[in-house]
Amino acid sequence: MSNVVEFNRDRPTRKRRTSAASRAIPVPRGAHLQHCLESWELSLQAKNLAEKTFRSYTDSVKAFIAYLDGHSLPCDAEAVDAAHVRAFIVREIHRTSPASADVHYRNLRVFWNWLCSDEGGPERTTASPVLKGDRPNVPSKVRKHIGEDEQRRLLATARSSSFEDRRDLALLTVLYDSGPRASGLMNVRYTPRTPDTHDVDLKGRRVRIRLKGGNEHWVPLGAESVRALDRYIRARSAHSRALTSPWLWLGIQGRNTAHMSPEGLRDMLARRGVLAGIAGKVHPHRYRGTATHQLLAAGASEGDVQEVMGWRTRDMVALYGRDLAQERARETHARLSPADRLAQGSR
Incomplete structure (x- = not known):
């Protein structure tokens, strides 16, 4: 009798089971956005931007990172795609206003353009996920100005x-x-x-x-x-x-x-x-x-x-x-x- 054991090659291989929690964890393909943000902050500081502009830029990226983390979405420079940015902008439109969402959109566009540039690495090897067609439509509102009669009344005080x-x-x-x-x-x-x-x-x-x-x-x-x-x-x-x-x-x-x-x-x-x-x-x-x-x-x-x-x-x-x-x-x-x-x- 032969001691050789023959395996049934027709038997299907058993797939390894993974939990729903592990499947939800995105596998990073590029640098984490938090580290990218810290590098971008150094770049912005070198440009000597106004403090208000600096805060606006960085606050938008921080809000986007928090959104990605809170929804178990990829949070690295390569894996983020246009759908993720689009979902964040839509959420901001409903949570705040189209005008506020537009500020986030414009700030994120600057951030991702930097990531795609030589100055930013480039940390992203594909096109920016912030698409031109995803910019929110902001209804125009007539700003209130100071009329001549109003200015005279102000001066009179x-x-x-x-x-x-x-x-x-x-x-x-x-x-x-x-x-x-x-x-x-x-x-x-x-x-x-x-x-x-x-x-x-x-x-x-x-x-x-x-x-x-x-x-x-x-x-x-x-x-x-x-x-x-x-x-x-x-x-x-x-x-x-x-x-x-x-x-x-x-x-x-x-x-x-x-x-x-x-x-x-x-x-x-x-x-x-x-x-x-x-x-x-x-x-x-x-x-x-x-x-x-x-x-x-x-x-x-x-x-x-x-x-x-x-x-x-x-x-x-x-x-x-x-x-x-x-x-x-x-x-x-x-x-x-x-x-x-x-x-x-x-x-």
């Missing part, structure tokens, strides 16, 4: 000779005149004895502010702005922190009266808006669109408005000016009405 009223009148006038960002305006330095850091040039009718990313920009001022600013500077000279503070705008209460902050500006505008009886909250960004509209309505070119505002592209002029474009069109039509010109020619 600060007509006394007190330090606070002189300061607030100057701020209200400069905001309406040129629409600078709150952070840029409130960080204007006043060091007349140190010209290199002195940002106020009344004779040249301008102030120097820092834009997003740290670029410097001279904001032009009209005669009314210069007059209000000069009047405030005289009151500033009697302030207890006038000689020690390098900042133009000084506070009157709180822990740091040597520097009025952007938050202080927002509080002031909200308070003045209530005193003036203006519907809706008055905040600095309302003035950005207001100045854009007023300049365009007065006949300024888009290129001139771009320079005044310190924008890098003409697209921002269209973005801030489109809300009142119909009003400007109606005013233009009132001047150039074909029917009116025809009637005048027949008389």
